[in-house]
Amino acid sequence: MRRILYTIGFSLVLGSSFYCKASSGEDPLVALLSSPPVISSVTPQIGTPTQNNINAVYSATEVVIKGENFGIDPVIRFNDVVAAISANLGTELYTKVPDGAYSGFITVSKSGGSCLPNSKEGANCAGTEFFIDCYASTNKQYGSEIELKQGQSLSVEFGSIETKAFHTDTLLGSRNLVIGCQSAVTVRVFSRSCQATDYVLQNDPVIPFPGGVATQFYITANAATCSLVL
Template identity: 80%
Template sequence: MRRILYTIGFSLVLGSSFSCISSSDEDPLAALLTSPPVVSSVTPQIGTPAQNNLNATYAATEVLIKGENFGVDPVIRFNDIIATISLNTGTELYTKVPDGAFSGFITVSKSGGSCLPNSKTGVNCAGMEYFIDCYTVYNKQYGPEIELKQGSSLSVEFDGQETKAFHTDTLLSSRNLTIGCESTVTVRVFDRSCKATDYVLQNDPIIPFPAGVATQFYVTADSKTCSLVL
């Protein structure tokens, strides 16, 4: 009787051991296939698409994404715009800010996964916030950006033929920028993807700004004091 009980007990233990081994062999593979990617850092988190303006060309910002579980064929998106991956080491992804990118999220999705529109969540998806700054590549050559808030005005003095950089806050509704100056002015306005529109040698220009974004712009004027009203 003791021998029978011992045999039964040994069989149960042995069967349980085989079951554990089988389970442990399957878990890492299952986790690799079904768990989402992890994005631990994005460097830098501020950049620009390529800029090809009238007087200069600037390359797109190179971006390094670090993390794990990216899979063999991941997809990088800046919001809904797919970016080209130049190198995938398994824990690092190298890319550049694509044309048309705007502030929002940079995401990585595994093959077969998807990210919700303009979001860092979805199926097999991970990401972080990313900010487009058209002035980044200029190395602040026009000094620090001056903020002009909606519904407010500024009085700005220009010394010689000088260019100054400005940005608005995020506008709740579309508004007009009105510039009053004794001399003609040249204004360069960037859209949210850093495409520039130039208003050359204008007298007291009135320039429309869109709602929902913070607009960056430059003003070039002679030795005059100019008023900017938004």
């Protein structure tokens, strides 16, 4: 009986020793390289690409991504748009919102990894939501944005040469914004990546809006009551 117990005990010790040696033989560098990156925070989580419009220039928002295991040569994307990295401090990555970026996901993938298009999923990939706001960079100089929903109409009072900021909800399909006003109006419409199109001094304009996105726009009128229909 003692011989049997001794044999069992010896086998357990030998097995444990073998397991420890096998585990300790794993290359920590290989383990680190094969582990996905981790994002703990993105600051700020709302920003804008460079805006160079007729009467205003706004710089691209600087973004700091904090986390770990970013690797030596990570890639930052805003959806499918690659962003330049100005500094990699190991646990912090510094970048700016690139031209063409739009609301969706900001992702970090390690060298050899990849993120699925317009997604935060993939191999050696980490991501979180990021929002493009074309108006926030102006410090909301025209006051709070007024929301115009699909199928809704609004009546808006303008003072003497006054500009107001608006945004739609996410449109299910392409729509026309129909403006009826007692004066000629100037309308600035932003694309989803904050490129502006201006409709200058038009009477009762009809302006196309794309489906699938929320659109931001300004209206400037002179002492008038304007109706907006979407």
